[in-house]
Amino acid sequence: MPGLLADIERLVTCESPSSDLAAVAASADVVARVGSRHLGVPPERIVLAGRTHLRWRFGSGPARVLVLGHHDTVWPLGSLATHPYTVDDGVLRGPGCFDMKAGLVMAFHAVAALTDREGVTILVTGDEELGSPSSRQLIEDEAAGCDAALVLEASADGGALKTERKGVSLYRVQATGRAAHAGLEPERGVNATIELAHQVLAVARLGDAARGTTVTPTLLSAGTTTNTVPASGEFAVDVRVRDAGEQDRVDKEMRALESTVEGAGVEVLGGPNRPPLEARSSRALFERAQGIAARLGLAPLTSAAVGGASDGNLTAGIGTPTLDGLGAVGGGAHAETEHVLVGELPGRTLLLSELVADLLATARRS
Missing domain, CATH: 3.30.70.360 (Alpha-Beta Plaits)
Structure with a gap:
């Protein structure tokens, strides 16, 4: 737990509004350092239309599981002065903590815990909050042919996974x-x-x-x-x-x-x-995650259909099975009330790690 919180603090305290190319580049440096420390290798740095995206690919074979997130936020520079990073009574606050810097840290810790990462790709983009104008093709290319895209956007209310997006x-x-x-x-x-x-x-x-x-x-x-x-x-x-x-x-x-x-x-x-992320795109993955949560002794997973879009819409749109909302549990995305429930971080990170491992094991048997 201390490692998770320290990493989230590093990411949250480096402001990264989507519209500021220099800020996004500086944030990418921080994300790259945090990810590299856990994963043991640096990412590829991909700059498209001045926006910085990061990619880790593991293994020489085909990609099987895409772990997807973004490091840009809607918060303007200077937001830390009015909404500083804090952890009080089990609640973590700070601009972009819920959407979705905590999710990135969870991804790094979850993949680092795998004994075999062959077939995993982690992609962290820098323009999702703008509608992914430069990263769309990159996302679709990385998702093509994968058995699953797992999106580390924040959960829906009550920790529900997002199985449908408009x-x-x-x-x-x-x-x-x-x-x-x-x-x-x-x-x-x-x-x-x-x-x-x-x-x-x-x-x-x-x-x-x-x-x-x-x-x-x-x-x-x-x-x-x-x-x-x-x-x-x-x-x-x-x-x-x-x-x-x-x-x-x-x-x-x-x-x-x-x-x-x-x-x-x-x-x-x-x-x-x-395009929409329809229920048929996520159904099998959600059922798999439910089974893993039960095996781990975690609380039963719930699902939600939401109106907001994410890069999960893009992966589902090209036919890749997609499960979204695997990131932090909390609330207040884009608002003054943005927060993360600290006590949920370890279980959700373990769930992600076990889900990736299960998908890889299935792929190797097929």
């Missing part, structure tokens, strides 16, 4: 019109704001609560001055879906949007960002 699509709906003086001759203009109002309502109707599909217009902007008919504007759309069919359905309907104001134009940009 897929995400992101859009921008742009409207074009024609500017005119709003007081002198508004009739000469084509109002992009009015066009956007129609489109916002049309987009909001694409959701389907019965199927768990949410289509949410979010950030909106239009116009230049208060006395000018707006010539252009746009709004963002956040889509969350449980299955690929819904993601396709919404995408087709988004692209079928047409202008309603005479003379205005509408263009839809963006599209699917992450």
